[in-house]
Amino acid sequence: RRRLFFIAGPCVLESRDLALGVAERLAEVAHGLGAPLLFKSSFDKANRTSLGSFRGPGLDQGLRILEDVRRQSGLPVISDVHAPDQAAAAAQVLDVLQIPAFLCRQTDLLQAAGRTGKPVNVKKGQFVAPHDVGPLAQKVLETGNRDVWLTERGFSFGYNNLVVDMRGLAIMGQSGCPVVFDATHSVQLPSGQGGCSGGDRRFVATLARAAVAAGAHGVFMEVHPNPDQALCDGPNSLPLDQVEALMKQLLAIYELINGGEA
Amino acid sequence: RRRLFFIAGPCVLESRDLALGVAERLAEVAHGLGAPLLFKSSFDKANRTSLGSFRGPGLDQGLRILEDVRRQSGLPVISDVHAPDQAAAAAQVLDVLQIPAFLCRQTDLLQAAGRTGKPVNVKKGQFVAPHDVGPLAQKVLETGNRDVWLTERGFSFGYNNLVVDMRGLAIMGQSGCPVVFDATHSVQLPSGQGGCSGGDRRFVATLARAAVAAGAHGVFMEVHPNPDQALCDGPNSLPLDQVEALMKQLLAIYELINGGEA
Amino acid sequence: RRRLFFIAGPCVLESRDLALGVAERLAEVAHGLGAPLLFKSSFDKANRTSLGSFRGPGLDQGLRILEDVRRQSGLPVISDVHAPDQAAAAAQVLDVLQIPAFLCRQTDLLQAAGRTGKPVNVKKGQFVAPHDVGPLAQKVLETGNRDVWLTERGFSFGYNNLVVDMRGLAIMGQSGCPVVFDATHSVQLPSGQGGCSGGDRRFVATLARAAVAAGAHGVFMEVHPNPDQALCDGPNSLPLDQVEALMKQLLAIYELINGGEA
């Protein structure tokens, strides 16, 4: 039986220094807890609510930073691709390719990612029912790539709110794919009239605990040394200094539910 | 620190024998696990979807059965009241009065229950946001009764479905009232075209584990020795022989989250 | 073919004078437009969000006022009943009995109303799908009373919001019952953290026009000479001086859709 695994990092690659600093600390924590952890950060925020928001360093520079993160921290790295023609370059550096939630139905993108042979983490759209993930995974599986992960990040619940249906984690798990719970995007309050998504980080730990108890195999968290100054998703990011305690608690719940580390 | 407590029993008082039999087994389990448990069963299902459905033995006979349950099993008993004029009689027998979810806004009912001095468990309506439970509790508190419990049983999520927002348990807990998670009604699929609510008991354990991990203080479960023959809520009832294992797991999660039994 | 009919009046019977004044004006408008109109006002707001809110004059005094309204204005009157034991007295005065949305599943109330022989207007709960109104109507029909009306007043849509699914009016119409659209409660923003429901009267006309175009047979509107001073539902009430223009437009849409007045 696998252990609970983690995906963590700052929302966007604000700078090489930030990425390396966060990765170093995460590697330390993961090593201390004996837990698998992948470093995640975006090179491009291609769908920010507002035009004025920071988008990131772009593909080329972003991949160079992630390569450095990988080498210096020893952590595997994961990032998201937004167009089919990014997949091959991204796969040169990344250990796992991620498909953004809004793009989870774009056939060409899923297949380009699948054809790289790297594991593909498909984020379930805010408009996709948990019992409908089969066809999403299928688009990758058909390329011959059997390594598909599925991520829950909340479902549209009225306006400017998302809800996590914990039944969905069990249902998604029936696909046979590892199921990741995205604990920080799930507490987003999408858009909002100010042209920028809000969030409520108070509930990150609440939902992460519940998701692991409900059967998630992995947990994703945006972390930042100083969320209030983050260039992206600050309101829902977890402060870096709270990560270790939460990971420890989640590991304990996972082991309790799944019958030990084996 | 309180221990996790349980409320359990058959949906409706089908017969004196069934009630006593279930209560005896629940008392045994609760005693074995050292967990507080209240016996719950309804004397009247006053809002069944369909006219043809079994409603129960009514107030008088129902209270007599519950009195016997209480005496023979040693378990405290809780049941729901549907009209202000039922409160006083019910309070003669019951340890806790419960307000049905559809009736959670009926001022006179909440106040009649409050005035009995017995603890009042208010089920949050499928149309009430977790941050709006304050005014529900207030209607009881104003009678001078300080012992209000709040129960989450899912929120309307599109047609014929409910969703449990685990953030809501944390939010409801900020009221200072004990928060109960109703694990079996939360998996109901309301109404449906056949004139009878369905449900999916596969998710009772999933949601109960998640709710305890998210911060619930108590868990409610409808149980039945043979759910497929239950006269009410069979599809979402937990088989009696699965109760002990689930309670054990929930107690372990609760202790893990809340720092031991104290 | 019937003409479009209206139900209108102040949310609650604030005073005898207010009721008579509004009724007189409504009778004038209805007469001028040749449209059937019933006067509606509540004698008791039994489920106000907050304890401090005005509840109304109660059953006895309320019915006396409604009797005067009926006599002086010549308008038929409709009001809501909240308990089975109110039905007989209410039926002495009222032309139509109304079942509040939260109570639409309470079997005894529906049957007590049905047994009076008066038409019964059942408001569909915020948690009831349009294809599930059959069992609601059935509880009245089984008493031998064939005169059931069904009212749409919005469905829970996330927290503190309601949405009107216009498909639902067509679906509810398949029951054979007249379908009323409640244009002012449908724009309510339930509860909200201040302990009092808000609303947005800007959308009353938008939704009423859409509902008639979608197939509603009747339209309900709370009206008030001065909504900002109303003791109940002010934020979603229509100013009395805007009623005539809206009714005129709705009648025109109805005739256009339904092929003339016949």
Place this chain on the structure above:
Amino acid sequence: RRRLFFIAGPCVLESRDLALGVAERLAEVAHGLGAPLLFKSSFDKANRTSLGSFRGPGLDQGLRILEDVRRQSGLPVISDVHAPDQAAAAAQVLDVLQIPAFLCRQTDLLQAAGRTGKPVNVKKGQFVAPHDVGPLAQKVLETGNRDVWLTERGFSFGYNNLVVDMRGLAIMGQSGCPVVFDATHSVQLPSGQGGCSGGDRRFVATLARAAVAAGAHGVFMEVHPNPDQALCDGPNSLPLDQVEALMKQLLAIYELINGGEA
């Protein structure tokens, strides 16, 4: 004051013959009713639920067919683009470029479409609140292109269902952009367990009438001579021979609401 305008055509360019045949009939109807109408059909369905579904002829061949439709029918043509690098070629042929709903937040796509100078019709995502369309439009407006249209096609409402909030049309109209109601995608039942979206064309007319009454400036409808044999979206397509009667009724409602053709 503009007249109500229409966008119609088969979901996907199944064949040159089908496109030309449908366009000829639509041109005839539009001419007879004196109503502006654009022909719409997709050259690529880039996000079909299932891999096995028909995707269309692709960009090059699709644009050639649309060019022929334009020339032979005299109708302006509109189609959707899925990647920034499609915008320039599409703008050589199309009168209006459309942004698919799932892609409505992809900054680069919106800006590429905007830079062509052609009008851009942005479909509001199933996860975007009507009061949040401002930032969507802004991404196009910032390119200097002032001709942005906004289309409502339903919002996620529980699983496998969409709801149209008619208030949203009024809210979207406050942006100053023309608001189109997509009457056929709004009755889709997304995904569903069979790996293919369903739909219910019974409600196309119901919703279209309601939307025009609520303030829509344009109506989009997928039409097909034989919906049951359509290669895409058959369940929610309108039969071609029903288009004229519906358009006529919608024009009458529009004129009634907006005070004549002027």
